[in-house]
Amino acid sequence: MEIKYPVYQPQLTGNEKKYVNDCLDSNWISSRGKYINLFEKKFAEYVEIEHATSVCNGTAAVLLALLTLDIKADDEVIVPTLVYVAVPNMVLFAGATPVFVDSLPNTWQMDPEDIKRKISPKTKAVIAVHNYGHPCDMDAIKEICDQNKLFLIEDCAEALGGKIRNKHVGYWGDISTYSFFANKTITTGEGGMLITHSKELIERAYHLKNQGVTSRVYWHDVLANNYRMTNIAAAIGLAQLEQIDEVLKRKAEIAAIYWESFEGTGFEFHQPAENIIHSFWMCSILTEKSGQREPLRDYLAGNGIETRPLFYPAHTMPVYANLPSEGLEIATDLSARGLNLPSFPALSDEDVRFIASKVLSFAGE
Numbered sequence: 001m002e003i004k005y006p007v008y009q010p011q012l013t014g015n016e017k018k019y020v021n022d023c024l025d026s027n028w029i030s031s032r033g034k035y036i037n038l039f040e041k042k043f044a045e046y047v048e049i050e051h052a053t054s055v056c057n058g059t060a061a062v063l064l065a066l067l068t069l070d071i072k073a074d075d076e077v078i079v080p081t082l083v084y085v086a087v088p089n090m091v092l093f094a095g096a097t098p099v100f101v102d103s104l105p106n107t108w109q110m111d112p113e114d115i116k117r118k119i120s121p122k123t124k125a126v127i128a129v130h131n132y133g134h135p136c137d138m139d140a141i142k143e144i145c146d147q148n149k150l151f152l153i154e155d156c157a158e159a160l161g162g163k164i165r166n167k168h169v170g171y172w173g174d175i176s177t178y179s180f181f182a183n184k185t186i187t188t189g190e191g192g193m194l195i196t197h198s199k200e201l202i203e204r205a206y207h208l209k210n211q212g213v214t215s216r217v218y219w220h221d222v223l224a225n226n227y228r229m230t231n232i233a234a235a236i237g238l239a240q241l242e243q244i245d246e247v248l249k250r251k252a253e254i255a256a257i258y259w260e261s262f263e264g265t266g267f268e269f270h271q272p273a274e275n276i277i278h279s280f281w282m283c284s285i286l287t288e289k290s291g292q293r294e295p296l297r298d299y300l301a302g303n304g305i306e307t308r309p310l311f312y313p314a315h316t317m318p319v320y321a322n323l324p325s326e327g328l329e330i331a332t333d334l335s336a337r338g339l340n341l342p343s344f345p346a347l348s349d350e351d352v353r354f355i356a357s358k359v360l361s362f363a364g365e
């Protein structure tokens with residue numbers, strides 16, 4: 001059956017074409033140009049942070065954050081096991097070792113008590129990842145990092161627009177990162193951003209994303225790489241940012257319909273905890289039993305509805321087979337029961353009701 005309802009599709013209905021054509025017409029197509037500066041400035045204003053620097057994707061943003069904080073071989077970095085694999089992978093690429101923590105059953109985010117248990121003399125940082133748009137418990141995680149003198153990175157790739165007590169996610173991290181892949185709340189095609197309160201850290205990040213350039217032409221004073229965003233990507237990003245309030249509003253409306261549809265049924269909707277704004281990057285549910293998830297996904301696919309399983313726990317993947325894997329049962333259970341439903345702003349109320357009704361009819365509800 002042809003997919004009628006994909007899990008995601010970007011909304012490119014604003015000034016994207018106009019700004020991209022401006023790049024082409026003006027010859028500013030590489031990583032310099034007015035859209036880079038404008039996008040960084042407007043993005044920083046939107047998330048209410050002092051400094052932002054753009055990068056070529058969200059994976060590079062995580063690696064650049066680790067390198068900027070001088071994370072290296074022999075260091076340990078605490079990460080959730082229920083996570084998109086780029087996060088632990090970048091810890092390995094930095095030469096350090098990821099240490100996996102379990103999830104909380106209600107929010108699906110990393111468990112602060114498990115972070116405490118996993119701290120060792122080698123621990124240098126924690127990466128708090130706001131899975132599917134629901135913020136982590138940043139008060140607890142920040143306190144643990146402060147008490148143990150650990151760096152805190154927030155990976156906000158999935159949570160742009162998410163807030164805790166009216167503060168944007170990304171506020172608590174020494175450095176916080178974003179992805180603008182095509183399925184994200186705003187997209188640049190491929191792209192990412194690194195933000196921080198610290199002038200010193202943003203200057204270091206800029207230096208490291210830019211081949212370690214100095215004011216002396218072709219003189220590079222450190223080993224570095226090229227993680228720059230193009231002006232064309234930034235032009236798309238700026239046009240996307242102009243529409244973000246509308247996109248987030250529509251996503252919240254879609255989530256409200258799903259939430260109401262699943263209330264009192266055997267499906268558990270991924271709902272926001274108290275005092276937080278869930279950005280609903282993905283609207284997600286849990287089946288009652290793990291064995292139901294794949295048959296449900298097949299049934300929905302047969303009705304033209306695409307879904308995604310929750311991430312496989314990273315500790316179960318071949319790359320991490322030699323790392324400790326005890327005490328990660330909640331993440332493993334969530335991963336086996338969870339799925340993401342179509343969550344893009346162009347869905348109509350009727351589309352969402354239809355999708356929810358198909359989920360319920362699978363269960364005979």
Ligand SMILES: Cc1ncc(COP(=O)(O)O)c(C=O)c1O
Nearest residue numbers: 057058059084086157179180181
């Ligand atoms: C939490 C998280 N971090 C990092 C990334 C990597 O971002 P990108 O695909 O832009 O490299 C993603 C990807 O989608 C993600 O969900």
